[in-house]
Amino acid sequence: MEKPIYVTQPALPPLEEFIPYLQKIWDSKVLTNNGQFHRQLEEELCKYLGVKYISLFCNGTIALITALQVLNISGEVITTPFSFVATANSLMWNGIKPVFADIEDGTFNIDPDKIEALITPKTTAVLPVHVYGNPCNINAIKKIADRHGLKVIYDAAHAFGVKIGNDSIFNYGDLSILSFHATKTYTTFEGGAIVCHDEQTKKKIDNLKNCGFAGETSVISAGINGKMNEIQAAFGLLYLKYVDEYIEKRKNIANVYREKLCGIKGLKVRDNLPGIVQNYSHFPVLIDQAKYGISRDALYEKFKKDNIYCRRYFYPLISQFKPYRELESAKPGKMPVAEKVAEQILCLPIYPELKAEIIENICAIAEATCQ
Numbered sequence: 001m002e003k004p005i006y007v008t009q010p011a012l013p014p015l016e017e018f019i020p021y022l023q024k025i026w027d028s029k030v031l032t033n034n035g036q037f038h039r040q041l042e043e044e045l046c047k048y049l050g051v052k053y054i055s056l057f058c059n060g061t062i063a064l065i066t067a068l069q070v071l072n073i074s075g076e077v078i079t080t081p082f083s084f085v086a087t088a089n090s091l092m093w094n095g096i097k098p099v100f101a102d103i104e105d106g107t108f109n110i111d112p113d114k115i116e117a118l119i120t121p122k123t124t125a126v127l128p129v130h131v132y133g134n135p136c137n138i139n140a141i142k143k144i145a146d147r148h149g150l151k152v153i154y155d156a157a158h159a160f161g162v163k164i165g166n167d168s169i170f171n172y173g174d175l176s177i178l179s180f181h182a183t184k185t186y187t188t189f190e191g192g193a194i195v196c197h198d199e200q201t202k203k204k205i206d207n208l209k210n211c212g213f214a215g216e217t218s219v220i221s222a223g224i225n226g227k228m229n230e231i232q233a234a235f236g237l238l239y240l241k242y243v244d245e246y247i248e249k250r251k252n253i254a255n256v257y258r259e260k261l262c263g264i265k266g267l268k269v270r271d272n273l274p275g276i277v278q279n280y281s282h283f284p285v286l287i288d289q290a291k292y293g294i295s296r297d298a299l300y301e302k303f304k305k306d307n308i309y310c311r312r313y314f315y316p317l318i319s320q321f322k323p324y325r326e327l328e329s330a331k332p333g334k335m336p337v338a339e340k341v342a343e344q345i346l347c348l349p350i351y352p353e354l355k356a357e358i359i360e361n362i363c364a365i366a367e368a369t370c371q
């Protein structure tokens with residue numbers, strides 16, 4: 001491959017279509033602090049996603065940190081080790097102890113059957129992640145949370161546009177957190193959001209993300225600056241016009257991968273979950289060295305030699321990183337499924353402009369490397 005192929009690349013709407021938005025910002029001189037585009041994007045996202053209230057943020061990490069504050073979460077929170085490190089970092093930034101639970105083999109999401117044994121008198125919430133946009137077992141998680149009086153905050157960073165039947169995945173749990181980072185299905189360069197279900201909570205979130213200000217001379221909480229600026233919001237409005245087309249292209253790529261890769265021994269493509277509207281944010285496969293002949297890492301290196309940069313999301317597990325590895329729940333052997341998946345996972349390139357011949361080439365390499 002002449003040019004490097006990365007695991008993802010943002011699709012960008014035509015530049016000339018963005019200029020009029022910039023012109024309006026230049027004319028108004030309103031660059032941030034709940035400007036016109038910010039308000040408009042919140043409205044349009046609510047409609048597009050089918051949710052009641054959304055608050056925009058400068059990125060997903062600050063949205064996560066703020067969400068925990070909104071619900072006064074403290075003590076211990078049960079979460080997954082198989083995620084981007086921001087999930088657990090957001091707990092640490094709030095002085096909360098993460099408690100890791102193992103994941104399910106099929107979805108790579110937190111295993112509800114592993115949650116209850118980890119609940120202590122200090123547990124206040126569960127922080128599951130819809131990994132790669134695949135919904136968690138929301139019914140089972142809700143039952144456990146209700147039984148023990150716990151809050152549920154979904155890290156839905158990967159799940160833009162995902163639906164269970166006709167219903168947005170963001171309508172489940174107490175709060176859901178989104179990321180609009182450049183690597184995501186829907187992007188505002190950097191960006192994020194919290195979805196909530198009532199006006200009072202929305203007010204609390206908006207207050208916290210604006211340094212706690214509730215008017216010119218009144219501060220009612222020790223908030224943070226989590227605001228999205230007008231350029232990001234304007235880009236988000238333009239992106240909304242294209243996002244369906246981009247998701248459709250991702251879907252076509254996923255279908256080609258699925259068809260071409262499913263016969264390779266030792267390379268497992270995950271099943272599509274029934275009744276779920278997907279966003280095809282990632283294309284993960286599992287490499288079983290015993291059957292495939294070489295390890296996941298050897299295949300990863302082979303791709304690299306061909307200028308193809310797959311990623312091992314999420315290896316190492318969060319629980320294996322320095323700030324977390326001494327925790328009791330993080331000890332080796334405690335989460336056998338997560339440990340196995342982290343050793344076998346490989347995310348192949350998927351993005352709207354990925355060319356057919358490159359997809360062919362990636363599949364051919366995967367097939368030829370199998371021994």
Ligand code: T4K
Binds near residue numbers: 059061178179182183
């Ligand atoms: N929760 C979960 C479950 C998450 O996955 C994330 C973020 C968060 C919370 C936190 O949300 P944010 O605070 O980030 O909004 C990336 C992203 O930086 C991160 O947003 C994302 N998850 C994570 C899964 O992936 P890296 O370190 O893999 O990014 P990077 O820079 O290596 O990018 C991957 C590839 O994408 C590059 O090789 C090339 C391509 N790329 C990247 C950028 C930034 C582009 O083509 N253009 C670009 O501008 O973390």
